[in-house]
Amino acid sequence: MYIEIDFESSEAIYEQLCNQIILGIAKNMIREGESLPSVRAMAEQVGVNMHTVNKAYNVLKEDGFLSVDRRRGAVVYVDKEKITALRELKRDLTIALAKASCKNISRAEVHALIDEICEDYK
């Protein structure tokens, strides 16, 4: 699980961590039941403070991607509760598609892009 932080980005470090871990799960680079590095190890690995990693792990726990316990650390355990996931997806897509629509990106182009991106997830 290689994680790269862009310290120049306007995106918060803990958000970058969350996103890259979610990407790692989607791409099957880290599998259900496996553990992430401890907060201290991950912090040292990417060069940030322990609390920043802890915040990321807790957000992921809150969003149902991890299960944290004292013994095994942050374990990938995805809660497949679809209702809220769908609601969130719709919210994200609504604004992204509005921008695309303004820029004359066709619905077909969007569908094609979706398929292209989904190739990496299975």
Place this chain on the structure above:
Amino acid sequence: MYIEIDFESSEAIYEQLCNQIILGIAKNMIREGESLPSVRAMAEQVGVNMHTVNKAYNVLKEDGFLSVDRRRGAVVYVDKEKITALRELKRDLTIALAKASCKNISRAEVHALIDEICEDYK
């Protein structure tokens, strides 16, 4: 152009403004060439400071949704430059679809959701 700000939201006010204006353009509620209220008028209308509105207008200008001039104010003028728009769309979709994939939302469900959302944009 009715705009509603959720002051409880964790989303920044200027971002809410940007998103709602983009939605307004996508939904054809405000058309190319039309003007938005002046920064002062909009600020009073939604109950925030002038500078917050000014920031939103400038972000939208930067992103190619508005053209601001001293006489006519913030005019809807969408720069249809597709390359950067596509790049940004891909970035947005990449993380949204990763989350969806983790939650076992199928590609077909995503396509259906896209079509549903796009119904409002034409």
Place this chain on the structure above:
DNA sequence: TCCCTGTTATAGTTTTATTATAACAGAGAG
């Protein structure tokens, strides 16, 4: 006992968002 784990607490710094005033220059209307 020692070491690793997550967790909590406290404090300080930095950055961002927001507000508050104020002023300036350009354009249009009277």
Place this chain on the structure above:
DNA sequence: CTCTCTGTTATAATAAAACTATAACAGGGA
């Protein structure tokens, strides 16, 4: 010309969020 509207700029203050720095605690495993 004067008045009033526009966006723009400057300055300052406040509030919140993000990040870091130390430190300590409790639980589990070797």
